Amino acid sequence: MSILELFGLPENYSQHGEQVDQMNSVIHWLMLVLFVGWTIFFFVTLFKFWHKRNPKPSYSGVKNHVSTHLEIGVVIVEAVFLLGFAFPLWAERTDTFERVVANDPEAPRVRVIGQQYSWIYHYPGNDGVFGRTDNALISADNAVGIDPDDVNGHDDFISTTALKLPAGRNCILQLTSKDVIHNFAIVPLRIQQDCIPGKEIPMWFNPVKEMETSVICAQLCGEAHANMKGSLEVINAAEYAKWATSRSEEELAKKKAMALN
Numbered sequence: 001m002s003i004l005e006l007f008g009l010p011e012n013y014s015q016h017g018e019q020v021d022q023m024n025s026v027i028h029w030l031m032l033v034l035f036v037g038w039t040i041f042f043f044v045t046l047f048k049f050w051h052k053r054n055p056k057p058s059y060s061g062v063k064n065h066v067s068t069h070l071e072i073g074v075v076i077v078e079a080v081f082l083l084g085f086a087f088p089l090w091a092e093r094t095d096t097f098e099r100v101v102a103n104d105p106e107a108p109r110v111r112v113i114g115q116q117y118s119w120i121y122h123y124p125g126n127d128g129v130f131g132r133t134d135n136a137l138i139s140a141d142n143a144v145g146i147d148p149d150d151v152n153g154h155d156d157f158i159s160t161t162a163l164k165l166p167a168g169r170n171c172i173l174q175l176t177s178k179d180v181i182h183n184f185a186i187v188p189l190r191i192q193q194d195c196i197p198g199k200e201i202p203m204w205f206n207p208v209k210e211m212e213t214s215v216i217c218a219q220l221c222g223e224a225h226a227n228m229k230g231s232l233e234v235i236n237a238a239e240y241a242k243w244a245t246s247r248s249e250e251e252l253a254k255k256k257a258m259a260l261n
């Protein structure tokens, strides 16, 4: 059993998750070593400077420069860690959004809109383009304010029950919020991102296999924050394509029928 499972972290389902887990694990072991080391130092100090062993205090204090040299040494070692290891590792392990999009221009995209206290998912439909949205257009029948005059939005569809995504693809979520700051956190995929009103922030990951999980809001956002749970279903890619196509066609037919009336 890994140290992370011991702390109750669920199984990983994303391509990048193993690297997050490795980092998490290294940090936990390092903290354990520091904890044990400083605890030993504490007791050694208590014993060494115990008043019964040193009945007469030293009035002159330390004369040599060992501590100065030690401190310079610590600065050098930390600089090597930061510049030689941390920065290059960060550059290697993070992927820029441009690179992700260039590698897979067809990557499925979903807009995720947080609101007190639920999540709404806006799919671009079969044309792959999101319709223009405007908060002023939000109403009971238009949960995310899609502009009815924008043709790109006619085949867009909304899901308020679950976020469905295909397994084994790079998925891009574009996160925003209608009211306050929320945070879309998917622990089994080892990813989370703040949803900020007025901004649309991309988040991307590759769910490696089919799964069902809950998504939680990880930013204290009001009195019912604890109830702000969504559900995520990662399904077979072919099944996903079939579902998304039919939902989009349904939506387009509905719009056409409305236009005829």
Ligand SMILES: [Cu+2]
Pocket (backbone or CB within 6 Å): 182, 183, 217, 218, 219, 220, 221, 222, 225, 226, 228
């Ligand atoms: Cu919240």
